[in-house]
Amino acid sequence: MRIPRPYTLQSQFLAGLTVAAIVIGALFAAGFYFQMQSVLEKEVREKAELIFFQVESVQNYVRKTLRPRMYQEMPDKFVIEAMSSSFISRSIMEGTPESAGHLLYRRVAVDARNPDFEAREKERELMQFFTEHPSIQVWQGRLMIGGTDHFVMARPVRFESSCMYCHGDPETAPPELIAKYGFRGFGREEGSVGGLDFVGLPISAQTGMVQQKVMTYLIIFSLTAILFFLATHLIFKRVVVNNVRVLTRMLRGQVRDDKGHELLRDVQSRDELGEMIDGVEMLGQHISESRHKLEEYAATLEDKVRARTAELARETGERKADVDLFVKLLRSLHRSQTRQQLWRRALPLIAGRFGLARSAYVCTYSSQNFHVWPQGAPRPEMPDNWINLLTESRLLVTGSEAVIPVESTEGNTEGLLFLTRAPGEVFRDDEHELLRALGRLLGIAAEYLGALDNIVRHSEKLQSIFEGISDPLLLMDDQGSAIVTNEAARKLTRELSEGLRDDGNVIPLLCANQGGDGSCDIRLTAAKGVFEAREVRLSGGRVFVLGLHPVAGGGGNRVVVHVREVTAERQMLDQVTQSEKMATVGKLAAGLAHEINNPLGVILCYSELLKKSADDGQKEDLEVISRHTRQAREVLKNLLNFARPKIATDKNTDIGATMDAVARVFSVQAEKRGASIMASAADDVPTVRIDPQMVEHVVTNLMLNALDALPPQYGLITARTDYDPDGDDVVLTVEDNGTGIPEDHLPHIFEPFFTTKEAGKGTGLGLTVIYGFLQDMGGRVEVANRPEGGARFVVRFPVTPTPRAERNEDHATC
Structure with missing residues (x-):
């Protein structure tokens, strides 16, 4: 179907008015519809919030008032109808009157005690949503429930500490609850989302009412628009159409050629406004004047075209030269490192562009500092008002000379640029703006070079200071990424990564096993803006202290x-x-052992004498006394060994042979436990001047401790002897693949009486005696956990021991 195009003014006006009415009506209808929808949703939301408020008030009353009162009155009973907040709130909401509308209220849970309140699929999705977004407390939206559009509001039910009595451990729950619902609904965790309060209000009827009101509005608007169009049609025909006919008659009277008739037909076929009536006469006059001007221009057209073409060519050449000058100045700026180089390159370029006889620059910061072209020319004389030129940033042009202030972007004038043309050649007015732009460009360039020079000097100083610091130093952002590192940091990174990394970011290598995000909480420190220190211990025993100094920067903390x-x-x-502890305990042990040893000897002597005259029952009691007395003397012996170790000897002992002999003795015991012992010794291990019994004592204690720590199956103890020429030590290493030593026990492992064994299975003096003995001879013992599991003891025997002076010791005998 072809829609005819409206050519008349009246038809076009009515068509436009119709389109405008349709658009306005549609916009008003849409706005009215959305406004009604907004009011409807607001009312429904407020109603749902009121329901939530009512439910919450009932639940708070049950939790804070009714339930505690019931516990006071009946402490041994649990009345569900009076003490369960969920039961009471459901019961109240189920009794909502019919006048409240088809209200939908559900309090549901996963694995609910009452299967009727088990969460459905959509309710489970909402519970999962609240679990993933704990900060969101309420969800609201529109859902289709049972084929009806509902406005839904839901909120999570989180378990508090008071809820754990009924939803935690079933052993502590009220028996009435278990008798009614069984063991469903237990095992909840405090703070978890265990349920959902769900309120739904049907809005299909209200939506239909809104649509009906909108349709009513559209019908009324349409009828009103039709009446308005009829009235407009009559008024427009009388006011506008008549004026157009008058205009047409006036144009007919002025038409004398074919173009006039064509203009008349064009006016009659197009829509025009009433104001054109007054402009018709001006149109006729303009046509007449234009005819006379065309006749005049025809005679002088060729000369004017030639002059205008020459002027345009000149302007085009000047603009091209200006662009070329600015490009060359920017290239000179790129190649220059100092302001002197910039002016030596810029002055000849400026002189070439403007055809100058001389160009010069005088720095007003120092009256002796100037640059001139051609070289060797004298310094230009400063004008009398040169200070005003600087402060006001004003251009001074006098005939063939121009003085231009050179200023930066901030209005700081650094100097004056002097341009001098040959006599008789002057600067035109249209060149003044170009000269000002030239001064600003040169000022910005000079300022840029000065700032760049300062930045380079400061950067070099800071870099030398940063690299000269002997400790590792890093500048890091709040994401844990290294921005700048010094050589010490890069060296430590290569050392800890075994040459795999060289970027200087040593933080991941130091903080990988320190918990958290593996960055020693650098992000938290950057956010707080407070200095903090961290101590980091690596698995190999190395200890580092990290000082974190927050610095506020433009790109973030x-x-x-x-x-x-x-x-x-x-x-x-x-x-x-450890030495102070050993010295203190040694003094105490020596005195204590001496005082107790003699009474124990007497007890042991008399118990042996009484056995000879006692019957069998008494002999068993005396044997218990003797056994415990000997055990006490063994403890005293260890105390004496700890306090007064004897190391002075003239024997040269082969540490490897002694270790191998002890290992063979313990290999039988190890095989019974499903374990094995591997002993090895290097060929170049020298002998040590030491009592072999003390070496046996050291190896025996280490073997016993390793056997106790082995797993039930596939246990392995490795013992080896090496020689360390750097320290001139014989190194004995004993390792096992057991459970290792807890990190908090490592600092106390050599303290007297410290043991993790059961009572009666250890005195806690074995490692203490070894530690004191090695200290006295100038050696040392070290302990650490193996990365693959188990413990490692390293004992260093100096080839030339430095024992203390021996002291006499008294032994009590019977």
């Missing part, structure tokens, strides 16, 4: 990390502390 290794300091402090 940053942290300067200072790393300092304190392994030697910590080892020295531990050795001093």
